[in-house]
Amino acid sequence: DAKTTQPPSMDCAEGRAANLPCNHSTISGNEYVYWYRQIHSQGPQYIIHGLKNNETNEMASLIITEDRKSSTLILPHATLRDTAVYYCIVRVNYGGSQGNLIFGKGTKLSVKP
Amino acid sequence: EPEVTQTPSHQVTQMGQEVILRCVPISNHLYFYWYRQILGQKVEFLVSFYNNEISEKSEIFDDQFSVERPDGSNFTLKIRSTKLEDSAMYFCASSEIGGITEAFFGQGTRLTVV
Numbered sequence: 173d174a175k176t177t178q179p180p181s182m183d184c185a186e187g188r189a190a191n192l193p194c195n196h197s198t199i200s201g202n203e204y205v206y207w208y209r210q211i212h213s214q215g216p217q218y219i220i221h222g223l224k225n226n227e228t229n230e231m232a233s234l235i236i237t238e239d240r241k242s243s244t245l246i247l248p249h250a251t252l253r254d255t256a257v258y259y260c261i262v263r264v265n266y267g268g269s270q271g272n273l274i275f276g277k278g279t280k281l282s283v284k285p
Numbered sequence: 286e287p288e289v290t291q292t293p294s295h296q297v298t299q300m301g302q303e304v305i306l307r308c309v310p311i312s313n314h315l316y317f318y319w320y321r322q323i324l325g326q327k328v329e330f331l332v333s334f335y336n337n338e339i340s341e342k343s344e345i346f347d348d349q350f351s352v353e354r355p356d357g358s359n360f361t362l363k364i365r366s367t368k369l370e371d372s373a374m375y376f377c378a379s380s381e382i383g384g385i386t387e388a389f390f391g392q393g394t395r396l397t398v399v
């Protein structure tokens with residue numbers, strides 16, 4: 173089972189920041205936090221990942237709390253095309269890890285005009 | 286931008302028939318995966334493949350399933366004798382290396398078993 177807890181759904185106004193929370197209270201020291209999204213049954217799309225520092229890329233920012241028990245994905249200016257299911261996944265990175273991802277139910281983000 | 290390509294986009298097959306789902310991973314990627322998603326349910330890991338052998342598989346990936354990299358570009362998933370419950374979207378993914386790099390997913394093949 174997934175080791176994360178996410179709200180099942182959220183709404184966001186177009187042009188505003190979307191802040192998607194994720195709880196991962198049992199995360200261990202060698203586990204990374206990954207975010208993927210799935211737009212209407214398309215293949216999942218990688219967004220961002222982090223270990224303990226905050227991360228930013230062209231798509232989003234990832235804020236991880238100091239105790240690493242929760243994180244927030246931030247889409248700074250949500251557009252209608254950001255409507256999707258967002259998955260928060262914790263994954264061990266050990267030598268030889270094959271990248272298997274355990275998906276939960278995610279958060280369905282609806283961006284509204 | 287390079288992408289993972291899957292064919293066909295939709296396949297309908299009769300129960301008990303064999304099906305082969307095809308994938309062309311990104312060319313310089315070394316790790317390949319299959320996932321499936323039954324309608325309305327979670328995306329589920331099936332199998333990972335590296336260096337011409339299975340490296341990990343889930344309990345879903347039983348003897349009815351097999352994977353193969355028949356040449357330098359294709360990666361296939363075979364279901365030997367399809368069941369109604371095999372109806373799902375099947376996603377192929379690839380990554381450059383294992384570990385923390387991101388996996389790139391194809392657009393999926395919708396398999397319908399009738």
